[in-house]
Structures are given as C-alpha cells and as structure tokens.
Amino acid sequence: MKNLCATLAIVWRIAGPYFRSEDKWAGRGLLAVVITLELTLVAINVLLNQWQNRFYSALQAYDLNEFVMQVWIFLGLAFAYVAVAVYKLYLNQWLQIRWRRWLTQHYLGEWLDGATHYRMQLKGDAADNPDQRLTEDVTNFVEQTLFLGLGLLSSVVTLASFVVILWGLSNKAPLHIYGTDIVIPGFLVWCALAYALLGTLLTNWIGVPLINLYFEKQRYEADFRFNLLRVRENSEQIALLKGENAERGHLLQRFGQVISNWYAIMSRTKRVTAFTASYSQAATIFPYVVVAPAYFARSIQLGDMMQTGSAFGQVQDALSFFVANYRQIAEWRSIVARLDGFEMSVDTAANLPMHEATIELEAAGGSRNVGLEKLCVNLPNGKPLVAADGFTIQAPERVLVTGPSGSGKSTLFRAIAGIWPFGTGTIMVPAQAKLMMLPQRPYFPIGALGDAVIYPAAPGAFQATQVRDAIIAVGLPDLAERLSEDGHWNRMLSLGEQQRLGLARALLHAPDYLFLDEATASLDEPSEARLYRLLADRLPQATIVSIGHRSTLDAFHTRKVTVVEDGAIHVLGEADAAAEPEPSAAR
Numbered sequence: 001m002k003n004l005c006a007t008l009a010i011v012w013r014i015a016g017p018y019f020r021s022e023d024k025w026a027g028r029g030l031l032a033v034v035i036t037l038e039l040t041l042v043a044i045n046v047l048l049n050q051w052q053n054r055f056y057s058a059l060q061a062y063d064l065n066e067f068v069m070q071v072w073i074f075l076g077l078a079f080a081y082v083a084v085a086v087y088k089l090y091l092n093q094w095l096q097i098r099w100r101r102w103l104t105q106h107y108l109g110e111w112l113d114g115a116t117h118y119r120m121q122l123k124g125d126a127a128d129n130p131d132q133r134l135t136e137d138v139t140n141f142v143e144q145t146l147f148l149g150l151g152l153l154s155s156v157v158t159l160a161s162f163v164v165i166l167w168g169l170s171n172k173a174p175l176h177i178y179g180t181d182i183v184i185p186g187f188l189v190w191c192a193l194a195y196a197l198l199g200t201l202l203t204n205w206i207g208v209p210l211i212n213l214y215f216e217k218q219r220y221e222a223d224f225r226f227n228l229l230r231v232r233e234n235s236e237q238i239a240l241l242k243g244e245n246a247e248r249g250h251l252l253q254r255f256g257q258v259i260s261n262w263y264a265i266m267s268r269t270k271r272v273t274a275f276t277a278s279y280s281q282a283a284t285i286f287p288y289v290v291v292a293p294a295y296f297a298r299s300i301q302l303g304d305m306m307q308t309g310s311a312f313g314q315v316q317d318a319l320s321f322f323v324a325n326y327r328q329i330a331e332w333r334s335i336v337a338r339l340d341g342f343e344m345s346v347d348t349a350a351n352l353p354m355h356e357a358t359i360e361l362e363a364a365g366g367s368r369n370v371g372l373e374k375l376c377v378n379l380p381n382g383k384p385l386v387a388a389d390g391f392t393i394q395a396p397e398r399v400l401v402t403g404p405s406g407s408g409k410s411t412l413f414r415a416i417a418g419i420w421p422f423g424t425g426t427i428m429v430p431a432q433a434k435l436m437m438l439p440q441r442p443y444f445p446i447g448a449l450g451d452a453v454i455y456p457a458a459p460g461a462f463q464a465t466q467v468r469d470a471i472i473a474v475g476l477p478d479l480a481e482r483l484s485e486d487g488h489w490n491r492m493l494s495l496g497e498q499q500r501l502g503l504a505r506a507l508l509h510a511p512d513y514l515f516l517d518e519a520t521a522s523l524d525e526p527s528e529a530r531l532y533r534l535l536a537d538r539l540p541q542a543t544i545v546s547i548g549h550r551s552t553l554d555a556f557h558t559r560k561v562t563v564v565e566d567g568a569i570h571v572l573g574e575a576d577a578a579a580e581p582e583p584s585a586a587r
Ligand SMILES: Nc1ncnc2c1ncn2[C@@H]1O[C@H](COP(=O)(O)OP(=O)(O)OP(=O)(O)O)[C@@H](O)[C@H]1O
Pocket: 122, 379, 380, 385, 404, 405, 406, 407, 408, 409, 410, 411, 412
C-alpha cells in the first residue's frame, strides 16, 4: 500500500506538469470529455442492466408486445454505447499524442540543456539508456496512465451504481438455506466484496515479482539494442580487427539476459493467469449459485435472477479491477520507476555544479581575456587532476599547450567550455565571447554535407558560397561541389578530411576563442602548417589555444605552456623555453 502511494505520488509529479503547461486547456478539455464519455458508458451499462430484468420478465410472461418494445430499447442503447465507445477511444488517442508530444519536448529540453546529457554520462550512475526512456517509456507511460486511470474511475463509478442495485436485489432475493430465508441486508454486496478482496490479495501475492521483472525487461532490451547500435557505428573497426566472433559472443550474452528474463516473466505470468482466469470463470457462476436457492423456492422471478447475475458481475468486475489488470499495473509501475529515475538523473546532472563542484564560470566584465584562478580540475571520483592559478590567456594571443598524455589537457578545455563540473576555483570567460572547441574527431550530423559543416548553426544560416569557399580554403575542392549530398560523413571521410572540415566550420563561425584539441594531428606537417596560416589570415582577431605534441606547432603560437607533474597532480605553467613566434604565421 505504501509502495502504491509512493508510485501515485511519482505519477502525479510526472503527469501534473502537462496539465499546467501551455497546452493545458487542450489537455484538460480532452481529459474532461474522455472522462464524461467513460461515465456515460457506465450509465448505459446501468440502463442495460435494468433492461435485462424487463426483457427476461417479458420472456417469462410470454408477452410479445413487451418483448418487441424491449428489442427496440436495446437497439437504441446499443447504438448509443457504440457511438460513445468509438469517440471515447478516438479522443483518448488524441489526448495521448498531445501529452506525449509535450512530455517528449519537455524531457528532450531538460536532457539536452546545459550539456546535461554529457554530465549524466560523467556521473556514471546515470539512468540507463535515456533514448529508450524518451521513446518507449514516455509512450507507454501516457497510454497506460490513461488506460488505468480511466479504468479505475469507471470501476469506482460502476461499483457505486451497481452496489445500490445489488443492495436492492439482495432484499428481493434473500439468502435461502435449508428452506429458510435469512435476511442479511445487502448480503450480495458483501459476497461480491469478500470474493474480490480475496482475489486481489491472492493475485498480488502471486504476481508481485512481475513489477521488477518488467523493469529489468525494459533495461535488457535497451542494452541489447544499444550494443547492436555500437556494432553498426563501429563496423569498420570490428571488420578490420576481425572482431565479429567477439561481438557475436558479446551480443548473444546480452540477448541471453533478455531471454532468461523473459522466461522468468513467462513463468510468473503463467501462475498469475492460472489464478486470474480461474477467478473470473468462477465469478460467472458464483452469483447464480448464491441466488439459485431463492429462485427455486420461487421467491424471485427469472428476470430478477438474471439482473442479479449481471449486477453482481458488474460489482465484482469493478472490485476486481486490480486482479484483471495486474500485468498492466506491474508494467506501468516499472515504467513509472524508470521515468522517475530518468528525471532524478537529469536533475542531479543539471545541478552538479551547485552541489558537488565549485568551479565557478564567471563572465569577466570589460576584459577580453580568459583567466584561471585557483583552479583545480578533478576527476569524477574527486581525485585532483590538473591545477592552474593566476593564469591568463591574453586575447588575441596564440597559445600552445603541451604535456604528457593523460595529464588533463583535454579535461582543462572541457572545464573552460563549462561542461566539466568537477573541481574548485574560478574560470573567467569574457561576457558574450564566442568559444569554439575543435576536437581531434569532429562531429558531423548525418545529413547534407553543407548542413553538417555549419553545425551547430541551423541549415541556411550561411550562404552556399560561403560554405563552398571555406571548404575550398581548407583544401577539399571536390567536397565543395557536394554540399547538398546526404551522408554519414564521420564514416565516409578520412580523419584528416574530417579535421579539415572542422577547420572550415571554425572559419565560418569565426569564434573569438578557438580551442584546438589535437585538431590537426591527422594531417601531414605541410598541410597542418598551411591550415594554421589560413587561420591566422582569416581569423586575425581570434585567440587560438592549441593542444598538440608536434614541435612544428611551436612556430604558429606566440606562447607555449605546459602541464607538468607535481606530486599527485599536474600543474599548468609557462614552458621553460617559450617558442619564438614565426613573424609571418603567428600574428
Ligand atoms: N569521463 C571521465 N571519467 C573518468 N576519467 C576521465 C574521464 N575523462 C578523462 N578522464 C581521465 O582524465 C585523465 C586526463 O584525460 P585527458 O583526456 O584530459 O588527458 P590529455 O592530457 O588530454 O591526454 P592526451 O594527450 O592523451 O589526449 C585521463 O587519465 C583520463 O582517463
């Protein structure tokens, strides 16, 4: 019970915001109409139940006129039932898609905002497979919440309506045992209640492991899919390494988890179904067995008996809502838990700087410089990695950062970009300054080459001639003619070509600060030199900070700094011998 209350509180927290959002009037309106139609169906059921008594009484009395009259009434009720049922489903589906659209946009916004998706990965305890939570889990949450919520409401109203009818019928058909009428007010209601209560308790007792099994099912399926995706993304590497057998073993092991979880679900569902099916079969005959003695003692008519059977069925069905929907409820609770985990993970990642780290990103007022004060960048486990104090990058200088592999140079760039939350100290970045980070392997979204190069600008943000010019400038004239061609450019182009396109992107965006993290490492030295000269020509006002290991890079930078080991930590400081700038290249 405590668990159920906790689940309902989470559902309220997840579902509530939509009904208070900008789409609230459409959402609330649709929900109100769907609820009204659901209640109308209950009312039609009540009318049908009363009709049943009149219909069977007419049959028993051989009253043809009344019989024909009741057939017409039935046709009217049946038509109303079908019309209401059709629109209830149609409007329910309409509400589902609007709600899902809002929830997906809301989660996507939170997940992508402020590099939260990246920080969730860093935290390590992130919700598994966010892609699945944003697709299947959101869809199922909306669908199942409406299904179960409306089902519960309908059950409660049905119960209230039919309990009154059944109470009245209990007085008409008293409990008849050994030729004696025993008067227990509303005894049929008590019978239905006891029957449903017993069924609910037993179903829950048998089926409770299903909740966890469904939770695991979603996770195993998503893990398997994610691993297949990784094979697709890295198929060239796998083929070159002849890693197919290793991949097959790995994938089959993941799939094995899906299978064994499914066997556990099957076995548990078999037990639950055996019980619930027996329960509902017994429920069909149970009310007739209870009132049959009164009928055979001629205390009640056939119509009364049939109406009792149907009213008892309705009350019993309403009370057995939990038993009948146990599997869906178990699945729904696992979905609620997964979305709750996702929300918490997003919140934790988004609030990381406030809680655990104290790296302050301060926008420096009038200054054009980047400053690092008492900065200590840590690993996610809290271990200090690299420190810098009183360190300034004077715009528009050209700084080369060197240091041993793994000393924290890239992580320092991440901290300056504001996506690395672990550490202490202050990083001052000029207000409104445009920063751009170029990694060794630039990212290109799948699609038209022109759009991939200008990413993250929207398609059309640059003129085709500008894009073409930038691509030619970085030495890829053939690609400049293929701007509208769709492709998976990260897969189709060589690493050197990708790095050239990364520089073309920098030329187009013209950032104030350009951070190059081994962004030309795959190019031959003459090409690298040409591209550095191009940057100097085209972006004379840009401050360029490069990470690189080649000594040939010295010539294109005005200052050289290095990360050196100092006990357990690395420290950023001036290199012993600063590079002499090459007058023509390093302006
Ligand atoms: N997300 C992460 N989680 C845990 N450790 C990390 C993470 N990212 C980086 N590290 C660790 O931080 C250390 C510094 O990594 P970083 O990439 O900054 O080094 P680097 O100096 O740029 O190295 P290289 O010159 O080889 O590119 C490495 O030991 C790395 O394993």
